[in-house]
Amino acid sequence: MSSAATLEEPPRPVRFGIMGCASIARKLARAMLLVAPTADVAAVASRSGDKARLFAADNGLPAGTRLYGSYEALLDDPDIDAIYLPLPTSLHLKWATAAAARGKHLLLEKPAALCAADLDLILAACESSGVQFMDCTMWMHHPRTAKMRQLVAHQGTIGDVRVINSIVSFPSDEDFFQNNIRIKPDLDALGALGDLGWYCIRAMLWAVDYELPKNVIALRHPVKNQAGVLLACGASLYWDDGKVATFHCSYLTNLTMDMTVVGTNGTIHVTDLLIPYDEKYGPFSLDSKTDVNELATGWVPHPSKHVVTTDLPQEALMVQEFCRLVQNIREPGGKPEGKWPAISRKTQIVVDAVKTSIDNGCESVDVAS
Amino acid sequence: MSSAATLEEPPRPVRFGIMGCASIARKLARAMLLVAPTADVAAVASRSGDKARLFAADNGLPAGTRLYGSYEALLDDPDIDAIYLPLPTSLHLKWATAAAARGKHLLLEKPAALCAADLDLILAACESSGVQFMDCTMWMHHPRTAKMRQLVAHQGTIGDVRVINSIVSFPSDEDFFQNNIRIKPDLDALGALGDLGWYCIRAMLWAVDYELPKNVIALRHPVKNQAGVLLACGASLYWDDGKVATFHCSYLTNLTMDMTVVGTNGTIHVTDLLIPYDEKYGPFSLDSKTDVNELATGWVPHPSKHVVTTDLPQEALMVQEFCRLVQNIREPGGKPEGKWPAISRKTQIVVDAVKTSIDNGCESVDVAS
Numbered sequence: 001m002s003s004a005a006t007l008e009e010p011p012r013p014v015r016f017g018i019m020g021c022a023s024i025a026r027k028l029a030r031a032m033l034l035v036a037p038t039a040d041v042a043a044v045a046s047r048s049g050d051k052a053r054l055f056a057a058d059n060g061l062p063a064g065t066r067l068y069g070s071y072e073a074l075l076d077d078p079d080i081d082a083i084y085l086p087l088p089t090s091l092h093l094k095w096a097t098a099a100a101a102r103g104k105h106l107l108l109e110k111p112a113a114l115c116a117a118d119l120d121l122i123l124a125a126c127e128s129s130g131v132q133f134m135d136c137t138m139w140m141h142h143p144r145t146a147k148m149r150q151l152v153a154h155q156g157t158i159g160d161v162r163v164i165n166s167i168v169s170f171p172s173d174e175d176f177f178q179n180n181i182r183i184k185p186d187l188d189a190l191g192a193l194g195d196l197g198w199y200c201i202r203a204m205l206w207a208v209d210y211e212l213p214k215n216v217i218a219l220r221h222p223v224k225n226q227a228g229v230l231l232a233c234g235a236s237l238y239w240d241d242g243k244v245a246t247f248h249c250s251y252l253t254n255l256t257m258d259m260t261v262v263g264t265n266g267t268i269h270v271t272d273l274l275i276p277y278d279e280k281y282g283p284f285s286l287d288s289k290t291d292v293n294e295l296a297t298g299w300v301p302h303p304s305k306h307v308v309t310t311d312l313p314q315e316a317l318m319v320q321e322f323c324r325l326v327q328n329i330r331e332p333g334g335k336p337e338g339k340w341p342a343i344s345r346k347t348q349i350v351v352d353a354v355k356t357s358i359d360n361g362c363e364s365v366d367v368a369s
Numbered sequence: 370m371s372s373a374a375t376l377e378e379p380p381r382p383v384r385f386g387i388m389g390c391a392s393i394a395r396k397l398a399r400a401m402l403l404v405a406p407t408a409d410v411a412a413v414a415s416r417s418g419d420k421a422r423l424f425a426a427d428n429g430l431p432a433g434t435r436l437y438g439s440y441e442a443l444l445d446d447p448d449i450d451a452i453y454l455p456l457p458t459s460l461h462l463k464w465a466t467a468a469a470a471r472g473k474h475l476l477l478e479k480p481a482a483l484c485a486a487d488l489d490l491i492l493a494a495c496e497s498s499g500v501q502f503m504d505c506t507m508w509m510h511h512p513r514t515a516k517m518r519q520l521v522a523h524q525g526t527i528g529d530v531r532v533i534n535s536i537v538s539f540p541s542d543e544d545f546f547q548n549n550i551r552i553k554p555d556l557d558a559l560g561a562l563g564d565l566g567w568y569c570i571r572a573m574l575w576a577v578d579y580e581l582p583k584n585v586i587a588l589r590h591p592v593k594n595q596a597g598v599l600l601a602c603g604a605s606l607y608w609d610d611g612k613v614a615t616f617h618c619s620y621l622t623n624l625t626m627d628m629t630v631v632g633t634n635g636t637i638h639v640t641d642l643l644i645p646y647d648e649k650y651g652p653f654s655l656d657s658k659t660d661v662n663e664l665a666t667g668w669v670p671h672p673s674k675h676v677v678t679t680d681l682p683q684e685a686l687m688v689q690e691f692c693r694l695v696q697n698i699r700e701p702g703g704k705p706e707g708k709w710p711a712i713s714r715k716t717q718i719v720v721d722a723v724k725t726s727i728d729n730g731c732e733s734v735d736v737a738s
Contacts, residue, residue: 221607236588255659256631264622285640297396364589
């Protein structure tokens, strides 16, 4: 008896075009190479062909990578399935909608947009073209995040989440303050709030399974540069049922990437949320149903230290997940996964509310929905 | 050749009277026994002689410990040098001033008083009698705290402290909510703010070397019990130079004892600030001049984990330090150490401001000085 072997073809690679040679794009190019052949760095575009060439050479891209001296040329390439877009935030609306209109799936750097209204236009363009949207909040794709999600969802372990704190900062030098696009009013007008506060807000939403807060109040005395772009700020967030969260983000203090989640039954501490200390290990600490001993001279039990290992770094897992969703769409009846645009939109809505509170003298601002 | 040996007498013990048999007094009785003969548990007073007897038996106090069925009787004992006072906060003013008026040194449980005005009367009574005052914020006396002080004071390590967060909570059961004095309006009207917020506020003041904030704003939606006593609350604190701190304290969430200090050059994380996980070890983590690697796929350097060991638990070190100060006063020209009452007063002033903000609908409140 012979069996007719059906040789299943591997899924067709997702052919990426990298639109813009920002330094973060180097990390993503590496991530795409790590998940080849699922992902294929098919093309790179910059405002000049020389920059694209340099980027390809510096990042070990394959010889066949097509190099474009304009973003339009990249979008004209019919053999590009998806655009990775790390351009300054003020350019997201134009180029993200243009990419979606050409039927390109969209992997968009954070902050997704300057405001929720802009993001809605981008998301509408993606929906209209049936392309996948995902923002590049890389830590979401680390298996540590999935592990912590299980713990937070388990009533006996964490219970009801009541208090969240997140602090995200990185120190900046004179060159950053003079030249970095992330604090230029015409390029990244949200400054630290869009760049770093995005992570804090995502962390807080993540911890409550994306239930939007009812209102936010910015911390007083946000710090701005001379152009009025935020260098440091924070806020408190309030939910209907009494949950409260606070965050602070800053370009003015030492590298810090904290998320602390306190529930009725347990507490989670992470101190390298955005970028694990080492890309292969994701540590966090868990206290659950902790008490003090009889004379209150020690804890019972001590916190447990967890380390979630991963062979692929979180940004490669992100690319892999994005490719999986794109490949799903290719199947008969396949549709974009709506979870990622929904999470991006909620994050942007809260960023908007914090910005409005800052602009209104740190008054309470209701969160739109 | 013979030498005339001068046999230096050991300092005369500090003879403590324990005024009230609260459960925290058990921890302090043990601490006093641990630093014998410097400290001597000379007497215990309760509202009934039976309770005092039971306390002495349960805690292994020496057979000669004098047992009193009233606080007055304890104060009448001329052979008592110092009073340890763990009574409910509403009784602090009466009994602390009475003890000071009888010339007894005062080791006072926290919160020191219901308000700064009360504390000022207590401190004035101590000053007038020339007795030592110290509140029982035990973690101040752990060698870990001294080690972290060095790091915070070292400009190159932490730099300017800019952001502080502290979360302190412990979970409570039905018995606590029904019966515990810490949430009875006539006994401990400050509730979680006085009990746990005291630690948060002390931590934040400690981190900035006791510079008072300019103003505070309570977090919205503090939780109170039916009697109006705070079960959970928080605030943001603001300093003139832009430093900002946030805290949250609660009886409604899992055991949590966090202090995070973020400076321009470094970050300190402690997660067992009030009560070390194990009384012999004080862990904390330090990041200093941290950066990410070239592709931002890891940290350089990784945080350093520190553990400060101690043979004596922090509460015994506190008693030891208190005894040292009392013994100093016995020396010719000896005077009380003013540092401890000053720190207590600043803590109480900030507690007052947060309470006022809560009472005023979470408006901004200037911190008195």
